[in-house]
Amino acid sequence: MKKLINAPDRVVTEALEGMAAAHPDLLTVHLDPAYIMRADAPVKGKAALVSGGGSGHEPMHGGYVGRGMLDAACPGAVFTSPTPDQILAATRAVTGEQGALHIVKNYTGDVMNFDMAADLAREEGLRLEAVIIDDDVAVKDSLYTAGRRGVGGTILAEKICGGAAEAGADLGSLARLCRDVNASVRSMGVALTSCTVPHVGKPSFELGEDEMEFGIGIHGEPGRKRVGMESADRIADMLMQPILEDLPFRRGDPVLLFVNGLGGTPLIELYIVYRAAHRIAQAHGLTVARSLVGSYITSLEMAGTSITLLRLTDEMTRYWDAPCVTPALRWGA
Amino acid sequence: MKKLINAPDRVVTEALEGMAAAHPDLLTVHLDPAYIMRADAPVKGKAALVSGGGSGHEPMHGGYVGRGMLDAACPGAVFTSPTPDQILAATRAVTGEQGALHIVKNYTGDVMNFDMAADLAREEGLRLEAVIIDDDVAVKDSLYTAGRRGVGGTILAEKICGGAAEAGADLGSLARLCRDVNASVRSMGVALTSCTVPHVGKPSFELGEDEMEFGIGIHGEPGRKRVGMESADRIADMLMQPILEDLPFRRGDPVLLFVNGLGGTPLIELYIVYRAAHRIAQAHGLTVARSLVGSYITSLEMAGTSITLLRLTDEMTRYWDAPCVTPALRWGA
Amino acid sequence: MLCVWLRRAAQVIDDRQDSLSVLDAVIGDGDHGANMARGFRAVAGKLDEPPPDVAALLKLVGMTLISTVGGASGPLYGTFFLDMGKAARDVSALDVPAWRTLLAAGVAGVAARGKAVAGDKTMLDALIPAVAALSGTQSGPDTPQALARAAEAARQGAEATIPMIARKGRASYLGERSAGHEDPGAASSALLLTALADTAG
Amino acid sequence: MLCVWLRRAAQVIDDRQDSLSVLDAVIGDGDHGANMARGFRAVAGKLDEPPPDVAALLKLVGMTLISTVGGASGPLYGTFFLDMGKAARDVSALDVPAWRTLLAAGVAGVAARGKAVAGDKTMLDALIPAVAALSGTQSGPDTPQALARAAEAARQGAEATIPMIARKGRASYLGERSAGHEDPGAASSALLLTALADTAG
Numbered sequence A, B: 001m002k003k004l005i006n007a008p009d010r011v012v013t014e015a016l017e018g019m020a021a022a023h024p025d026l027l028t029v030h031l032d033p034a035y036i037m038r039a040d041a042p043v044k045g046k047a048a049l050v051s052g053g054g055s056g057h058e059p060m061h062g063g064y065v066g067r068g069m070l071d072a073a074c075p076g077a078v079f080t081s082p083t084p085d086q087i088l089a090a091t092r093a094v095t096g097e098q099g100a101l102h103i104v105k106n107y108t109g110d111v112m113n114f115d116m117a118a119d120l121a122r123e124e125g126l127r128l129e130a131v132i133i134d135d136d137v138a139v140k141d142s143l144y145t146a147g148r149r150g151v152g153g154t155i156l157a158e159k160i161c162g163g164a165a166e167a168g169a170d171l172g173s174l175a176r177l178c179r180d181v182n183a184s185v186r187s188m189g190v191a192l193t194s195c196t197v198p199h200v201g202k203p204s205f206e207l208g209e210d211e212m213e214f215g216i217g218i219h220g221e222p223g224r225k226r227v228g229m230e231s232a233d234r235i236a237d238m239l240m241q242p243i244l245e246d247l248p249f250r251r252g253d254p255v256l257l258f259v260n261g262l263g264g265t266p267l268i269e270l271y272i273v274y275r276a277a278h279r280i281a282q283a284h285g286l287t288v289a290r291s292l293v294g295s296y297i298t299s300l301e302m303a304g305t306s307i308t309l310l311r312l313t314d315e316m317t318r319y320w321d322a323p324c325v326t327p328a329l330r331w332g333a
Numbered sequence C, D: 001m002l003c004v005w006l007r008r009a010a011q012v013i014d015d016r017q018d019s020l021s022v023l024d025a026v027i028g029d030g031d032h033g034a035n036m037a038r039g040f041r042a043v044a045g046k047l048d049e050p051p052p053d054v055a056a057l058l059k060l061v062g063m064t065l066i067s068t069v070g071g072a073s074g075p076l077y078g079t080f081f082l083d084m085g086k087a088a089r090d091v092s093a094l095d096v097p098a099w100r101t102l103l104a105a106g107v108a109g110v111a112a113r114g115k116a117v118a119g120d121k122t123m124l125d126a127l128i129p130a131v132a133a134l135s136g137t138q139s140g141p142d143t144p145q146a147l148a149r150a151a152e153a154a155r156q157g158a159e160a161t162i163p164m165i166a167r168k169g170r171a172s173y174l175g176e177r178s179a180g181h182e183d184p185g186a187a188s189s190a191l192l193l194t195a196l197a198d199t200a201g
């Protein structure tokens, strides 16, 4: 394991200290329990957005804290859901009279920990809603699984709801909008290499030189199947087809196309994937109205990509375009 | 070699097509000869900024084209300087009466190709200045080398000069400011893994599990020495000491601290390095006034980091803070 | 005795941290060992001045696990101890019926929180057989013997998860690929019960 | 004859592309083979309807290399052919003195553009001995023989770069670590001259 770290059990804390030092204008970082909040939180008269999850997916979620996006984020240990006391402390710190929305990715651990935190927060008299994001079409949603995972769609939900919250949307509307986004977004990913969890010290799985793990999650969990290596165009097609069929996306739909890097894949390759995905979307009759290309939800140093497609409403487009000022996503201000 | 590509000789063109599709609002992409320019170029009454270099360093330089930064960028083949006709065509496309500044990284190939292009452009009657960036302290600057390489400082020069050009600075002042930035900036990098040039198909060098390549460039050129693997804190120190001594940076200097990822290193590790570098800067008596953390000048999928330190003047800080709207760097607008 | 058990559990979990994480890497995300070790280290740190009664101690353990483990196992093991703590208000001596009451309450809490049932390839597949082994005990044998039988049932239950297809938690994403591997949570549950039996024995 | 040479050069460069890139990977950035192959492929593509005279053809080759090779070798080899083309205005038949004039002009152009001298571990270390070999030719031997001698001098010159410490180009960043490896540009220069000799022979 070759990593720019000091010790596996100091990774999260030291990265948080680094974020605090790098973005004093944007963020306030609390270490025990660990959470990151807007430097100007709580923002009077605004409903708060709180998210969180395991670390190792940077810039998600801490990099999305700031004006026009999240009010607070709770980082767990690497690939481990945060604990209820963390989530409670973060929620308490940023929530005013307008209440708070928890945006939770659909993993058993995340759901249970956010649930427990929400119960505690409500006992303290805070108004709270929670929305679960489950956009990963690689996982069969059935009675026999924990349901679909939350992946790339999470960031789109956070940005769009963040724009709405900044514009004064009340808690009920925010929860409704967040559910709308979740209902309209689909994702799928592929890994070319594994990642190594610092305290494990060896790769989570081994992939041959000619193999890729298809339908991968963001925790180094194995995907649904291992297949032979393919060209970028073919990979884009293998990711796009299940996404297109699932919603389904239809001719004429305006969409946001998001090509994401999993951490170890360079930007030049993401643009090659974007090119292919954009052509497939156009051939399907979609109007690609907005795009995002980069490593925004990662799995440590894993090489690979995921594609996320969101069917936009005018409301979503408006809040996507709204200003945001966070370490990782910033425009309009 | 596992890459998200279709064929080695289509990498650059297809990535450019991807950029064109992803950023139609910001960029116009020309394919033969290849260059990327601001969608609104030429901008009347403004001196133009043109840069370029080999591909494989994304988002540099194409990702920095846009309002408040570059007017055009010329991407060569992977790790190969662009050709004079490319540079000439790009310069011609964006240059008006205020002339243009070529920002050139100090590599024999870049310097010669930009030189030839500048000669041709001047023959066509264009006003042209060129500034060479050579901030890499890993290379001894002596009669016996091609001189120091241009690395991370390039991006700071492009942002700061871009801000000044947008504010109406004339060509002479821009060239002077660019030289000032270059005179005040120092960088150094380390690689934990090699990268693989697509048409070569195997890693540029081999590194053992316990080794790192110290003083690495951004083309997979070997560094000055191979040393044992170290902790993030120690690596930050090994990079910072030569940087601090070289300028030298002095107690009380206000600085911009830029921790860069080389392509395969995840953001969480960069923040750990940033934390260490920030502490070292503070211990040295510097005031870290501005920061940048992320993968902004890369070497394909190479794992590793580089640190760049710039001693700020008020003028530089003002133009660093000025709005910019590019695919990779965006704020204030 | 509770403190001795918890210290021994912390020790065993720490020793077996890597093998638990390896189990989790195969069908999950490779953090179960680290999660449990972090949690039980925190628990051990609270045992120097333990609360006076069993109920309070179990509650403290539950709260500590909840606020340090994270992931799926944090709330589940946390609930396990919290609910044992609630049930402990009704027991006096830690004899076989008392352990049956406590563990049954803990297991019911886990099942309620995780909405899993036997056969879903989770920690419940080790915990349920353990409680059953205690319940099956006819005339009061001595406590060490009964707990040893419970631990053995837990170990067998954990082993029996190998062929199962996961229907809950992260392993369920794998579908049929989850078969052929022991569930890490079942493995850690077996370790906890073995530590308990060793403490009593 | 020029066209035959250039086609053969394109073929040889293409065949040896990988080994040139490997040389460059060790002390440079691994692209020299691809750069040269791209350039000479473009040159070959221009030979179906070549310009009528030697000077114009050499100029076209130079311009083509400049606009397709990139890197350090693009302007250098481009200048090499451009300056040969300028000198070609003064020669009529392609005999030994003519080749001496052309190659000397090309080499002078490379030296001027790259500001390198013999011993800097560059393509000049193959080119300069080749020109010297032609100049050393006393009474006019036949052209094939003389060009063969020049090619042999270039090959030896390339080999002689192995122990050198680079003082120009990318390899100079390595300092003493650049010793022990052949310079890729010297190797490609030797290939070009060998192709020329083979064409004449």
Ligand SMILES: Nc1ncnc2c1ncn2[C@@H]1O[C@H](COP(=O)(O)OP(=O)(O)O)[C@@H](O)[C@H]1O
Binding pocket: A079, A080, A081, A108, A109, A110, C024, C028, C029, C030, C031, C032, C035, C036, C070, C071, C072, C073, C074, C076, C110, C113, C114, C115, C116, C121, C122, C123, C124, C168, C169, C170, C183, C184, C185, C186
């Ligand atoms: N719904 C559930 N009910 C009971 N146990 C569960 C459930 N989901 C997961 N588990 C248990 O949790 C274990 C995984 O714990 P851990 O790796 O610490 O958390 P995570 O899966 O969040 O990484 C599984 O092996 C399984 O035994």
Ligand SMILES: Nc1ncnc2c1ncn2[C@@H]1O[C@H](COP(=O)(O)OP(=O)(O)O)[C@@H](O)[C@H]1O
Binding pocket: B079, B080, B081, B108, B109, B110, D024, D028, D029, D030, D031, D032, D035, D036, D070, D071, D072, D073, D074, D076, D110, D113, D114, D115, D116, D121, D122, D123, D124, D168, D169, D170, D183, D184, D185, D186
């Ligand atoms: N200043 C120079 N003068 C002469 N030849 C040079 C000079 N700099 C580099 N070269 C030659 O160019 C070769 C490298 O070419 P190439 O790899 O195509 O370009 P780059 O170094 O830009 O990647 C070197 O091996 C050397 O022979």
Ligand SMILES: [Mg+2]
Binding pocket: A054, A079, A080, A081, A109, C029, C031, C071, C072
């Ligand atoms: Mg986990």
Ligand SMILES: [Mg+2]
Binding pocket: B054, B079, B080, B081, B109, D029, D031, D071, D072
């Ligand atoms: Mg090169």
Ligand SMILES: [Mg+2]
Binding pocket: C024, C028, C029, C030, C031, C032, C071, C170
């Ligand atoms: Mg786990």
Ligand SMILES: [Mg+2]
Binding pocket: D024, D028, D029, D030, D031, D032, D071, D170
């Ligand atoms: Mg080269």
